Amino acid sequence: MAMAIPRVMRSASVAVLVAVVDAAVVFPGWDGWPSAAQVVAIAVVAGLAAWLPVVALLAALVLAVPGGANALLVWTGYQVGRQVVSRSGIVVAAVGSVGCLGVQLFVLSAPPGPVVSRYVIFVALPVVLGRYLAQQRRLVSAREAQRRQSRREQALHERLRIARDVHDSLGHRLSLISIQAAALEVTELPAKQREAVLELAASARQALDDLHELVGTLRDRGMPESRSLGGIDGLAAEFRATGAPVTVLREGVPAALAPAAYRVVEEGLTNAAKHAPGQPVTVSLRAEGDTLLVTVRNPLPAEHRRNANGRTGHGLAGLDERVRLAGGMFHTASSDQEFRLVAMLPLTDAIEEAEPEVPASRRRLWVVALTLTAAAIVILAGPASMLGGLGG
Numbered sequence: 099m100a101m102a103i104p105r106v107m108r109s110a111s112v113a114v115l116v117a118v119v120d121a122a123v124v125f126p127g128w129d130g131w132p133s134a135a136q137v138v139a140i141a142v143v144a145g146l147a148a149w150l151p152v153v154a155l156l157a158a159l160v161l162a163v164p165g166g167a168n169a170l171l172v173w174t175g176y177q178v179g180r181q182v183v184s185r186s187g188i189v190v191a192a193v194g195s196v197g198c199l200g201v202q203l204f205v206l207s208a209p210p211g212p213v214v215s216r217y218v219i220f221v222a223l224p225v226v227l228g229r230y231l232a233q234q235r236r237l238v239s240a241r242e243a244q245r246r247q248s249r250r251e252q253a254l255h256e257r258l259r260i261a262r263d264v265h266d267s268l269g270h271r272l273s274l275i276s277i278q279a280a281a282l283e284v285t286e287l288p289a290k291q292r293e294a295v296l297e298l299a300a301s302a303r304q305a306l307d308d309l310h311e312l313v314g315t316l317r318d319r320g321m322p323e324s325r326s327l328g329g330i331d332g333l334a335a336e337f338r339a340t341g342a343p344v345t346v347l348r349e350g351v352p353a354a355l356a357p358a359a360y361r362v363v364e365e366g367l368t369n370a371a372k373h374a375p376g377q378p379v380t381v382s383l384r385a386e387g388d389t390l391l392v393t394v395r396n397p398l399p400a401e402h403r404r405n406a407n408g409r410t411g412h413g414l415a416g417l418d419e420r421v422r423l424a425g426g427m428f429h430t431a432s433s434d435q436e437f438r439l440v441a442m443l444p445l446t447d448a449i450e451e452a453e454p455e456v457p458a459s460r461r462r463l464w465v466v467a468l469t470l471t472a473a474a475i476v477i478l479a480g481p482a483s484m485l486g487g488l489g490g
Contacts, residue, residue, distance in 0.1 A: 105148065112173065113145035119169040136161065140170045151177035152187050152194075159198040159221075163206070171220040179228025195221055261313045272309055276302040330355070330363055334381065337367045343378040350385035352445065358424040359383070359392050362441040365417045366394025369439065374399055390445050395438040414439075 121137045139161055147154035155174040161167045178191050199217055202208045279299035287295060334344040344367065363381055370379045374396050382393040414430060421428035426443035 109145045109148045112148075113141045116144040116169045116173050117141035120167055136166070140167055144170055144173050147174045147177040151181045152191050155191050155221075156194040159194055162220075163198055163201060168216070168220050172224045175221045175224035176228040179225035179230075180232045181228075183232075191225075264309065265313050269306075269309055269313070272302065272306045276306050279303075329360055330381070330383070333360070333364055333367065337371060337379070340371065341376055342367075342371055344381065345378070346381045346383070348383040351383045351390065352385070355383075355390070358420050358426065358441070358443055359390060361417060361420055362392045362428070362439070362443075363394060365414065366439040369414065370394065370396040370437075374437070385445060388445050390443045392441045392443065393438065395436055397435060398432065398437050417441075 117137050117140045120140050121133070139157075143154050143157045143161065146157075151174065155171075155178050158167055158170045158174040162171055178187075182188055182191065195217065199213065202213050203210060276299070279295065279302045282295045283299050285295075330346060334346050337344050363383075366381065367379060370377065377397045377399065379394065379396040382391070382395075384391045384393075418428045421441050421443065424443055426441055428441045431438045431440070
């Protein structure tokens with residue numbers, strides 16, 4: 099909705115500009131209500147060209163049969179070339195143009211030279227220009243998508259290399275330390291040394307778990323560009339199988355979700371299973387405008403409430419980084435009874451994946467240039483010379 103308002107404003111501005119140009123150039127002798135009605139019709143058709151280009155072109159051709167509406171022909175022809183890609187739309191526009199040309203030549207007996215020139219200048223050329231600019235835009239988008247894919251592949255190769263190096267070096271050494279610490283745990287030792295060994299063994303196992311988590315994250319190349327709601331439901335089913343009651347609520351959520359949204363739910367369920375095993379967990383997915391609000395909350399057992407504020411392990415820290423990279427915000431909150439994990443994510447997952455749009459300033463420049471070109475041609479050629487056959 100937010101993007102539709104500027105589009106409506108642009109269309110209204112262009113419609114007014116086209117109507118003013120046609121009124122000033124084609125109707126120097128204003129004859130009251132008939133001229134006013136034609137100008138209003140020109141403005142309406144010009145405003146609809148952005149949404150219904152073929153219909154707008156056909157209406158412009160009809161309005162142009164008695165003469166005038168040259169700026170409208172330029173604008174609607176440009177929109178047809180820019181937007182229409184289907185063969186049926188092109189055929190309808192071509193048949194309509196040829197039909198109106200035939201009416202002027204064979205029914206109204208207009209001189210062929212000026213009429214054909216008018217159609218070439220005000221209809222054919224804008225269509226060709228619009229088609230050329232549209233193809234250029236698609237080409238630029240394709241090249242940009244190829245560059246993004248190349249950057250992703252390079253980043254993936256680097257991540258895999260780092261994962262291999264970390265696993266082969268630190269993984270091996272930490273595994274040895276963990277095994278040796280486990281052997282010391284079953285050895286008869288004085289109480290003081292035994293306590294230190296237990297702490298050492300626990301730290302070694304935690305370090306090994308953290309390393310495996312890091313390597314797994316670096317090797318996470320199988321993550322698709324988007325996750326479906328079925329993936330969230332499957333994740334919830336896995337946790338239900340372990341005995342944790344999980345409820346998934348959704349409101350206005352699209353079928354495809356960003357990978358970061360899936361990771362938020364996954365980490366929230368894992369966190370709840372670790373700190374509040376067996377407690378009910380509620381996952382909420384709600385779309386608010388162009389934002390996806392993901393919430394995972396669970397009750398806190400009494401023995402974990404005093405430590406709830408300290409739950410900022412590597413998983414949550416990594417999740418915070420992932421959400422920020424996706425253009426969102428992440429935070430956790432806890433009360434005496436409940437722990438809550440909240441993430442706000444853009445529904446159009448990471449801005450990087452969106453196709454680059456033509457800047458608004460460039461679009462306005464093309465609109466103004468086309469309109470001024472049409473006006474200049476009409477003024478230089480002269481309405482009488484372009485439409486002389488219609489009056490004779």
